[in-house]
Amino acid sequence: MKELKLLKGNEAISEAAIRAGADAYFGYPITPQSEILEYLMAEKPHERTGMVVLQAESEVAAINMVYGGAACGRKILTSSSSPGISLKQEGLSYIAGSELPCLVVNVVRGGPGLGTIQPSQSDYFQATKGGGHGDYRLIVLAPSSVQEMADFVKLGFDLAFKYRNPAMILTDGAIGQMMEKVWLEEQQPRMTEFPEWATTGKKPGKERRIVTSLDLDSAMQEKFNRKLQEKYRKMEENEVRFEEIDCEDAEYLLVAYGTSARICQKSVKIAREKGIKVGLLRPITLFPFPKNKIKEMAGKVKGILSVEMSAGQMVEDIRISVEGKVKVDHFGRMGGIIHSSEEIVTALEQKIIGG
Amino acid sequence: MAEQITNKDIAREENLVFKRTGVLTDKVMHYCPGCGHGTVHRLIAEVIEEMNIQSDCIGVTPVGCSVLMYNYLDVDMQEAAHGRAPALATAIKRLQPDKFVFTYQGDGDLAAIGTAETIHAANRGENFTIFFINNGIYGMTGGQMAPTTLPEMKSSTSPYGRDVKMMGNPLKMTELVAQLPGTYYVTRQAVHTPRDVRKAKKAIRKAFENQKLEKGLSLVEIVSNCNSGWKMTPVQANEWMVENMFPFYPLGDLKVDGEMAK
């Protein structure tokens, strides 16, 4: 039976992970996401489901524990915030290069450097373009409510296992810290059977399993890279998710994800009260990006404003999708400041309608 | 006249006194002749066979000359990022506590870039085994200075010898790790003579068997030569190792059954 609870976004991630039958969590404290590890430790998942929870010595160790566990065919997750996610990039590249599933949560804070502990969306490039070295991508999910924080844990694991690729929940301190009512799925059992590629001990008469991202033969390495790229094209065909709000008659379009999308909902109302027909497109998957939908919208509207708590990162993907058909601009605050709905309407008027 | 005995007669199953372990694959090893890596691989394989744990073993290879160990050992293996093998092994063992889990790491891997992972896995008392091949140099990348490179020792990044004032001191990770309450067995061995090979094999077996006791980490250091990186012949390299490496890295047990050796 589903259960209704009042939880912080971060806590919803933890509870959903236990209920999704996760086998292990490895992490290192950092604001604004420490509640994830704290909640897990308080819940004693080793008693509830047998799930392993370990506070690692660093984010580097944590992601490599994720790698080791994922290579055993288990459902493993980790979480961190921006500086810690930077430290995880080498490990993520290895995990993608070894075709292993895992779930990574980035509760983004303002950067660069140590930056601020306030919410931000300035890790979009890092999340959607690969982040570490080599040609790889993460599946990137952007929740805009505590409910989606919980739901995307299961979705993230499902997609990660379907494609044998790391998935990331890209959220921010606002959603991580905010409390909302959330429907939680009933407890799923942990896996008892593991994929054929998992290192669970060589069975007599069977081939051993080797998990590696190394191939010294360039021709083989290129072949493998092509296989990865095919996988990403399949994701683009099958996994694009987005939400449309008031888009049918829209003359102008806001594109925003996560916290920004919630604020933009109010901006749509304000603008429509002023007589401006504005719609909102909310990408739910940031990779694969809803480029076809945006291209389609570009044929219908007079201009598009990307609203992000950053200097403008997603706007580049929008521009690529639009192929120069309509005017595209960006508006957003940085450094942990969240834009107001009114500011967004003003920016739309100045940068797109008037500009 | 007595009957001729042919080679075929001699090579009968019941006359066999030695057989190559089946836990080693048929793949030709890429190591330089005289390098210790191959010997240690074989000892590990033999112990796995003798303990009958081939189907219960999961190994983690490092980044270093032994990165391709998974080509030679016929057990399930994972290939870690440089230095991170103990983090992988931590997860593997915690998720599959009934398996025999080991890492195999060079001195650059374990004592430089992976220092934190080594110390914390040891300090948490993770119940797996580390095989640490200390050749005092970065073999794979062409003989650069390692944290274990001896004072005055030449390498491609200490071409006039390691000046400890400028480049720091060699790090005795095994001594360091032995101090930690999480380690149960810490020993330093070598494989350059038949006698040392026999002793090292015993240590490797003990380190595997300890996993059944669930009392913490076992670490077996093997002081080995890197004749290629040291720019010596294999024989010279072994002689140099005995004269220079062993006084600095003395062979023997540091900790047995959780007690520091006297």
Ligand SMILES: Cc1ncc(C[n+]2csc(CCOP(=O)(O)OP(=O)(O)O)c2C)c(N)n1
């Ligand atoms: C993150 C990272 N840094 C550096 C390297 C390059 N690298 C590969 S092997 C190695 C040193 C290996 O030396 P050691 O661990 O002593 O192993 P040996 O080859 O001597 O057995 C280095 C620096 C790498 N692969 N990854």
Ligand code: SF4
């Ligand atoms: S370079 Fe050194 S460590 Fe590597 S195989 Fe040759 S002798 Fe062994």
Ligand SMILES: [Mg+2]
């Ligand atoms: Mg070395």
